[in-house]
Amino acid sequence: MPSTSTPPTDTDVVIVGAGPVGLLLAGDLRTHGVRTTVLERLGAPMTESRASTLHARTMTVLEERGIRERLGELPDGGPGHFGGIRLDLTAADPGHRYAGQWKCPQTRLEAVLQERALELGARLRRGLRVVSLTDRDGHVLVEAVREDGERVRVTGAFVVGCDGGDSTVRRLAGFDFAGRAATREMLRADVAGIDVPARRFERHPDGLAVAHRWPDGSTRVMVHVFGADPKERTGPPAFDEVVTAWAKVTGEDIGHGTARWLNAFDDTSRQATRYRKGRVLLAGDAAHVQMPVGGQALNLGLQDAAELGGRLAERVRSPDRDDLLDGYDLVRRPVGAHTLDNIRAQSLLLLGGPEVEQLRDVFGELLGLAPVRRHLARMISGLGRPRSAAAPHDSPATTATTAPTTTTATTATTDRSSTMGRLTDRTALVTGSSRGIGRATAQRLAREGALVIVHYASDQAAADETVALIERDGGRAFPVRARLGAPGDVHELFLGVEQGLKERTGETRLDILVNNAGATTPAGLAPEDVTPEEFDRLFAVNAKAPFFIVQRALPLLSDGGRIINISSGLTRFASPDQVAYAMTKGAIEQLSLHFARHLAPRGITVNSVAPGITDNGSAVFDIPEAVEQMAQLSAFKRVGKAGDVADVVTFLATDEARWITGSFVDASGGTLLG
Template sequence: MAAVDTHVIVVGAGPVGLMLAGELRLGGADVIVLEQRDAPTTESRASTLHARTMELLDQRGLLDTLGTPPHVPMGHFGGLPLDLRLDSPYPGQWKVPQTRTEELLGVWAQDLGALLRRRHRVRALTQYADRVEVEAFGPQGPVRLSARYVVGCDGEQSAVRELAGFGFPGTSAERELIRADVSGIDIPDRRFQRLEKGLAIAARGGGGITRVMVHVFGRAALQRTVEPEFAELAEAWRTVTGEDITAGVPVWVNSFGDVSRQTTRYRDRRVLLAGDAAHQQMPIGGQALNLGLQDAANLGWKLAAVVLGRAPEKLLDSYHEERHAVGRAVLSNIRAQARLLLGGPEVEPLRSVLGELIAYEDVRRHLAGMISGLGIRYGFGHSHPVSGTRLPYAELTVGTETTTTFALLRGARAVLLVLTPERGVGEALRRTIAPWTGEVDTVTATAPDTGPLADPAAVLVRPDGYVAWAGADAQGLRAALGRWFGNGGAHARHGTRHTTTHDLHHSRRETMGDLIGKTALVTGASRGMGRATAERLAREGALVAVHYATGKDAAEEVVAGIEKDGGRAFAVQAELGVPGDVHELFLGLEQGLKERTGSTELNIVVNNAGVMGGVKPEDTTPEQFDRLVAVNAKAPFFIIQRALPNMPDGGRIINISSGLTRFANPDEIAYAMTKGAVEMLALHFAKHLGPRNITVNSVAPGITRNSNPLFGIPEAVEQMAALSAFNRVGEPQDVADVVAFLASDDARWITGAFIDASGGTLLG
């Protein structure tokens, strides 16, 4: 590998970039932070830290330095009062000016060894197979730097995002709030006061400064190239409230609208995005800054592990998978709030209904969890109710000492927290983790008798504080360790400083599956090739929806087998080929995905379900023909159509065709016609979906063992085997392996293809 100047270049020294720099340093990676400003910001546009962010700061031991900021238990949803208190040591909102957050994180990151270079504006970026080269213009002129990875934390107008060619779809602002910090005015405090002509907000802060925000109903957002003048704000304030604030002195003035954009991917090879560079939203309720800081916490430990060779590069895909889904959900709730907040009289009925619903505790907790970040649950396994959630706060007894769950994460290392008093279970888990002791600390502790940690024998906690596994099953623990920390014992733990480059080797796979974090639908998965495919995709790490029409027991057996082997799956029922079939299928599919991952994102579709004809052409009835077409051709078309809104760019669609489209069998003319249609689906959809990097391919099995009694007759099997170049009949796993390849990133350059999986039967 070529020599580099550092492991990671972080562009942007705002709170998100500095948080990421500190996380990378804790993981042992060398970091250079490039910032175009010559000094820290003096504008505290963001002023709120939510509960989950406060927990992250506690995990890193930063709260002692921060002190105890003003605490506000109440927040809002679209201007409607909302009690944000949930089960956390830091419930509600904490009023911390952005300037203070940036100062805190800047000192922390640089004390850990991050190098900050101010007055460096990035103007070119080039990716290579093993590095990224960045050209910046600094105080002494052009500067060239190279790193293994570059992360853009450079805000809404991200140069990294633009230079690397990331798509940034969404909607521009339709409405806006003008805001300012103003001294020398004396006006009443207003909390989201909706008046006849608009919305007015005013809050007196320290030092005689009042923050004011105003929106005139019906006034469209301007496409601004510069910030508004104070006179414009004062005019709008007079229009809405009738008050004159022109005698005030503005500290700063800006505007923000209900823009909503999110990059299609958070990673492109060796360039990643975090914070507002990855998502742009109206800063309602302080969610934007908190979302970005949590992006950094998720990415930091993963990127450090990859650049130091402790984990395969595939680990970085989980950053996009986890945080893109969270970002999408946050943008959705912010769009809803913007409509409630800035809409005119037409939204009053909706505000009234929502105000009534918030009084219900389940609704309040759901909204509070969404805004605070405490409700996040990543979809990487539900072995226990705490799996995928943040590590709950609890006081622990370790030996004769007392500590907290958050204090265990000070060094940003993973922790296996053994809680069982049963000696045998704890010893079995410690033996399991032995190959990973370089990456994971083992702590045996006693937890409170009540609460979420009263039940599991042990929990495996990632460095970002999320529970990767919980329970007592050593096999499940081993699978989680392999997924998040690579091949145990393959890499030694590096210290907090690492300056050489020759050790930055990467393993493409190690023990992590190719499909970690992906979701898949396999139709007709209760038996045969469908079952084998579901099992194989689950072994590669995918969460698999096992579709069945009538074989409920068989489908549940498939799910149970997958889960026993440490995988994830759920069954979904729908009869294909009847009216409403695809709608019924996706009702169950989306419910199952939502419960397990928090979103309805679907990465892989395998159209496997089908029915055979087995009828001579002269005996085929119109009803039989229609049934074949409905199940084998019509259903796959509309499954693809319905799946596409759920499928992110880079998805995979695999249709199971048949060797009979190339090998004549007069008893299956109608069946072969339907499978020919399936191949046309792949060909034409591949062209249609190419711009989204979604591949669509056909797999054509030959004679493959199934439940047909014919396979129990040795003479018949021998005759069928003779048709193959390998002199055997196919096994369901033979086809499943081909499907798994096409579902992987290794097959990214294959689309619209007909894959002969007949074992050479079609060779003649």
């Protein structure tokens, strides 16, 4: 909760908008004990279901929170599409529990999310239209008006706009909303009393038609007339307009039916240039407006809320942690930009006239290739990774924060971007990941989709830099401090690991463990000069800590998990000044060998990776003569980069390495070849 020096407030967080995004966020905040008030313009929940498609990542988010079970049985939503061209979304990850897409009426989802939020203690106030925001003295004053004109004031430490594409919060707070205006429009209606053929993105000479029969016997129709300009609307279209467009495209008359719901949507594509401005944040369509192709808009918004909840709760508890909110922007804005790009591409394929037929033919051929299907399916399902944290193509190239300067070793890894997402939905602990090989490994695992726990011993600034680098690239990470080799070290480490995982995923499951942290002896130290205290310190950090970290991690490790222990090429050739250090790394290799046999029944692989001379940012690597001399030891005649080793570790963490266990992997660049 806010410190005693913070001005008193009515609530910790004011959420404007009681749609799915605002209600999910409200429930998540309440699980952390954050006082939460939701203000909603409508006096009662909407009765129409504008969105009804849930994708794999969203289903996982709902399951982690116990919401999925509350929704009851959800029907399979069919194969999906890309711009109206059939695309089986199970191609994203056939082994994913929620591969494909699922149908859930928005009315049902909202009802369940509201019930959860209220049960957890959120306060919901309906019939209030927000008219002003004032950020002052450590809190935000929100003024709203009831239908009868009565003014209501609410003060909160933070305000989150979840109030849709025409967001009042976004406008009042002065967020820039860059992008493209609409060029195409689609009409839709739920109509009772008609009998037309089912149509799935059926293209006709004059336009596009879609028809789907609901269980209650009504039919949802959607229609677009090629070349028709979008209209300036202040409300839904008239039914006569839908009837006329339907007749022009299909030749069928549906005018005898009764419209139960009417709506129009277009291909407007806009995104806030930042998701946070002081104490005001945006989520869902308040942060980005896009054509609702394939249900991506709802899923994108729910995932915004899922990312923001834990961060905002921690910020409420920790007044000096504004980096948490900057991290929300760094994580979610690139995801939003990437999604808007793919939706614009789909809108062109879907609503373009005869001029796009050749393009559709090419896309149809490309979708015959398995890697293309997988890439696009992962993108739509939310299982892929965004290209970068850059601003949307149509907005000024601004970012919310300035990224930290990287070291040479870091740059070597950040140049190698990956959108494969082979570790999506997995969690990884990398010890000693505030710099060097550990940092490069953490970045690499995150780029493959893993949520990474960045362990450090004392240098919090370096650990925070690692986290910032990961989040800048669209990944997820959080730091945990524990001084290995000290009494209670492993207990301290896992207190932070479990708390961090629980806050972000709702569980404490760990999938990947990389034992990288280590202590070394000074170069040139003769064996006879090693003291008992130094010897004990080396074994405490390099051998004892990894053993008990593995032991403590076993209840958390998922079946099929991965353990990678960082050894050293020094276990394979003699360097007397490093004898004590090499002995500890020999112990690591025995740890890998024996635990590999022990954990094989659970499908957990255990391997050791042995780097050679690797640039870890130390001062010696700034001396050209020294680097040249060290380079001669490698078969490739160069010094290793942190990214060289990180790539090997990452491979061993993927499913592709499932048949490798108990191995010693030489990652020394051929140093051991002699």
